[in-house]
Amino acid sequence: MKCIIIDDEAAARAIVVQLCSRIPYLEIVEEFSNAMDGIKFLNKQTVDVIFLDIHMPGFSGFDFVQTLKKPPKIVLITSDTKFAIDAYEYLSIVDYLVKPITEDRFRKSIEKVKDSLQKQATVEKEVQTDETQEELYINIDRRLIKLRLNEILLIKAEGDYIEVKLADKVYRVHNTLKKIKEKLPENIFLQIHRSYIINFTKIIDIEDNSVLIEKNVIPISRSNRPELMRRLNLL
C-alpha cells in the first residue's frame, strides 16, 4: 500500500513513519508538512492511504479532504477527539487515530484500511463486470456492431461462420461458436448442441429433443441435455 503523511509536526510524522516501518506492505512514498504540498503531489500521483493531521495552520484536514476529487483512504490523526463525529461525514475517512498513537491501535487502523480497499475493489469489479456483460461487439465488414446480450436469441454455427439471431435480425460473423461462447455469460447462455448456443432466458418450451425460442426450433444433443435439465427450474 502506498502512503503519504501530512502533518505540520515533524515529530508526529516520524512516529507514523516508524509505525509504518513495522508493516512490510506499507510504503511511505512522501511526507508533507502542509496540506497544499500534499494536494500538488496528489495531482500527479495516486496513493492508497493518507495519514492526515486534522489540525494544521491555515488549511485543516477536513478542508484538504474536500479538495480531493477522488480521495484515497484517509486515516485522520489528531490530538482532539472532538472531531471524530465530523469524520463520519466523509466516505474516504476510514479511521481516526488520537495522538499519541500506539502500535496496536495503528495496526487495527491498517486492517480497517485493507478491509475498505478490498470492499472497494470488489464493488468496482462487480460494476465493471455488469457493464461489460451487458453487451457484445461483433465485427462485420470492418464495422464493430454493438449487440445487447439480452436481445440475442441464439447463435448458430455455420461452417467458418456463426449466425447471431436477434428477434428481428440475423448477423453472420466470421468466427467460431467456441470463441463467442467464451465471451458470453454462463448464467444466460448455454450450448445445447455442437452447433447451437441459446439464450436460456428466451426459451418458450422444451420438447424431448428440441427447444423453442420464438419461432426457432433448436435441437438438443444428448450430451448437453443433462446440463439443460439441471438449469431448469422444474416443478
Added chain:
Amino acid sequence: MREQPNLNYIKELSGGDKAFEEKFMSIVKTEFPIEKEEYLSYLEKKDYKTTSEIVHKMKHKFSILGMQQGYKLAVEYEENLKKDSVTLQDNFLIVLQTIERYIKTF
C-alpha cells in the same frame, strides 16, 4: 514533586531500534525550541488564536514525553486562549522549561 518527562512511549515505539530513538530525539531537540519561541512571540503579540494553535501542536510532545498532567494543562490552556484568557500561562511555561531542561540531556 513536579512531573518529569520520560521516554517510555518512544522506547516502546522503537522496539529497541536505537536509530529511530536517536532520530526522534534529534527531531524533538530541533522542533521544540522553535515551537517555544513561536509560542512566546505570539503570546507577547497577544495573538491568542495563533498561540492556541501552537499550544495545540506542542501538547502532542507533552504526551509523547509521558507528561500526562502537562498534557491536561495544555488542553485547558488551549481552550482558554481561544477565549483570550491567559490564566494558565505561568503553569504552562513551567512545563515548557521542564521539557527544555530534559531535552538538553539527550
